[in-house]
Amino acid sequence: MAVPETERVTPLDAGALPAMIAAAAERIAPWIRHTPLDPSPYFSEITGAEVYVKLENLQHTGSFKLRGACNRLLTLDEAQRARGIVAASSGNHGAALAYAMQRLGMHGVIFVPEGTAKPKVDAIRRAGAELEFFGSDGVETENHARAFARDRGLCYVSPYNDPEVIAGQGTCGREIAEDLPEVDAVFVAVGGGGLISGIAGWLKAHNPRTQIVSCQPAASAVMTHSIEAGRILDLPSEPTLSDGTAGGIEQGAITFELVRALVDDYVTVSEDEIVTAMRGFIDAHHMLLEGGAGVALAGLVATGRRHAGQRVAAVICGGNIGRDTLGRVI
Numbered sequence: 001m002a003v004p005e006t007e008r009v010t011p012l013d014a015g016a017l018p019a020m021i022a023a024a025a026e027r028i029a030p031w032i033r034h035t036p037l038d039p040s041p042y043f044s045e046i047t048g049a050e051v052y053v054k055l056e057n058l059q060h061t062g063s064f065k066l067r068g069a070c071n072r073l074l075t076l077d078e079a080q081r082a083r084g085i086v087a088a089s090s091g092n093h094g095a096a097l098a099y100a101m102q103r104l105g106m107h108g109v110i111f112v113p114e115g116t117a118k119p120k121v122d123a124i125r126r127a128g129a130e131l132e133f134f135g136s137d138g139v140e141t142e143n144h145a146r147a148f149a150r151d152r153g154l155c156y157v158s159p160y161n162d163p164e165v166i167a168g169q170g171t172c173g174r175e176i177a178e179d180l181p182e183v184d185a186v187f188v189a190v191g192g193g194g195l196i197s198g199i200a201g202w203l204k205a206h207n208p209r210t211q212i213v214s215c216q217p218a219a220s221a222v223m224t225h226s227i228e229a230g231r232i233l234d235l236p237s238e239p240t241l242s243d244g245t246a247g248g249i250e251q252g253a254i255t256f257e258l259v260r261a262l263v264d265d266y267v268t269v270s271e272d273e274i275v276t277a278m279r280g281f282i283d284a285h286h287m288l289l290e291g292g293a294g295v296a297l298a299g300l301v302a303t304g305r306r307h308a309g310q311r312v313a314a315v316i317c318g319g320n321i322g323r324d325t326l327g328r329v330i
Contacts, residue, residue, distance in 0.1 A: 012163045012254045014261050017201030020163065021170035028070040028168060031100065033059055035172075037179040037313065042284035043297065047304025050311045052183075053281075053297075054176055057289050057319025061092070061099045061123065063244075064172050064195055064317050065159070069096035071168030072157050073104055080155045084108050088145035090138055090191075090244050091120025092318055093159035098127030108154075111145040113138060117243055117322045137237065138191070138247025160194030161253045170198025176313055177206055184310035185211035187267075187300045189292040189317050190223050191245030193255030199315070200262035211264045211307075215299030217291075218268040220246040223259060227266060232256050241274050241291030241325065244318060269298035277301055278329050281316070290321045294329075 036055045043051040056064040073085070085108030087097050094110035101108055109130040112121060116133075124131050135141040142158070149156035158165060172195065176183060186203060188196040200212040216224050220237035232253065237246050249256065269277075277297035281289055289297075293316040300314045321329075 009161055009163070009252070009254050011257060012166065014201055014204070014258055017167065017170060017198065018205040020167035021174055021198065021202050024071040024164070024167040025171045025174055027074050028067060028171065031070045031103070032066055032171070034175055035059055037176060038285070040284065042280055043300060043304070043314070046301055048308030049304055051300065052180055052311070052313045053285070054172065054313055054315045056172065057287065057293060057316045061096045062318055062320040063092040063096065064169060064315070065092040065096035066099065067171050068165035068168035068194060069093065069100045069157070072162060072164045073097070073100050073106065075164045076155060081106050084154050085157055086145050086149035086154045087111070087157045087159070088138070088142040089159055090246065091116050091124070092244055092320060094129070094131070095120055095123035095127065095320070097157060098124045098129035101129060102127050111141050111148070113141045113247070117320070117325065119320050119322045123320065139250060142250055160192030160255050161250050163254070166194050166198045166201070166255070166258070168198070169195045170202045172315065173199030173202035177203055180311060180313060182311055183210055183313055185213055185307050185312040187213045187215055187296045187312065187314040189242065189245050189295040189315070190214045190216050190259070191247065191292070192249055192253065193223055193259045195315070195317065196263060197255045197258035201258065204262050212262060213265045213267060213299060213303065214259065214263045215267050215269065215295045216245060217242045217274060217295055218270055221268045222248050224266045224268055226256065227260055241271060241329070242295045244290060244292040245295060265303070267299040267303055269295060269302055273298040273302060275329055282330065288319045288321055288326070289316050290318045291325070292317045293319070
């Protein structure tokens with residue numbers, strides 16, 4: 001189902017992102033954590049690069065999504081806040097919004113696809129947001145949530161198709177640049193493209209030579225195939241450990257043009273490669289990560305020799321993994 005013309009988001013010029021990200025960083029600073037950018041001797045040895053890992057798994061709510069959620073809510077006017085929020089999420093965006101709404105004294109309903117990982121569902125409920133299941137694919141859930149919000153006059157907060165959400169996610173790139181100014185390449189897991197658009201929007205403006213690498217599971221590489229085709233495709237997704245990046249992309253999503261303009265390379269990885277990367281991270285860094293973070297690491301391992309001798313970063317986008325999934329990994 002396409003997004004109605006009246007609901008489409010105005011395209012965002014990549015040149016506007018740095019100023020928006022700088023404003024977002026100041027706005028959300030009291031609400032989010034500047035996460036560590038740690039060296040990774042393990043992945044450095046495998047790739048020959050000087051590898052750093054951006055630990056968004058240590059962010060409040062366990063993922064980068066809190067950045068965009070906070071920025072979007074803090075830019076709403078009082079009337080919008082009072083009416084309430086609607087969102088669609090595979091889990092992390094919903095948990096981030098629920099957390100932020102609780103602290104800002106707001107209320108809302110989060111729609112998640114059937115089969116969403118239990119830890120992510122539990123996190124949304126613990127934060128006090130109303131939760132509803134709908135659909136089996138992210139785009140189906142998003143379209144339903146948009147219609148629900150429109151019919152009730154509520155504010156819909158997209159997980160990626162929103163300039164202020166993208167600007168919030170871009171603060172992750174700003175922190176990478178602060179902590180590693182001479183970074184040569186950054187590996188980012190991609191679903192709808194909000195995180196990589198924001199990161200690339202900041203890094204490319206400050207050092208155009210920095211390579212931005214999109215990483216997706218081969219089982220659900222909608223953005224990669226859409227870029228190849230020159231348009232957003234409606235493609236099925238197979239099951240993947242990277243549930244946070246799985247599913248389709250809204251027609252007309254502003255992230256598509258941003259990704260096409262700002263991203264340098266596209267890597268797809270198998271489920272076996274994701275598992276191997278996740279095991280390596282757990283053993284070497286002694287902390288948990290979710291499938292999407294494993295995708296970024298697997299993409300790094302698959303192409304790392306191209307970056308031998310360079311300084312590179314991989315974004316560990318989240319750590320919200322269920323015990324059953326973790327059992328399959330280890």
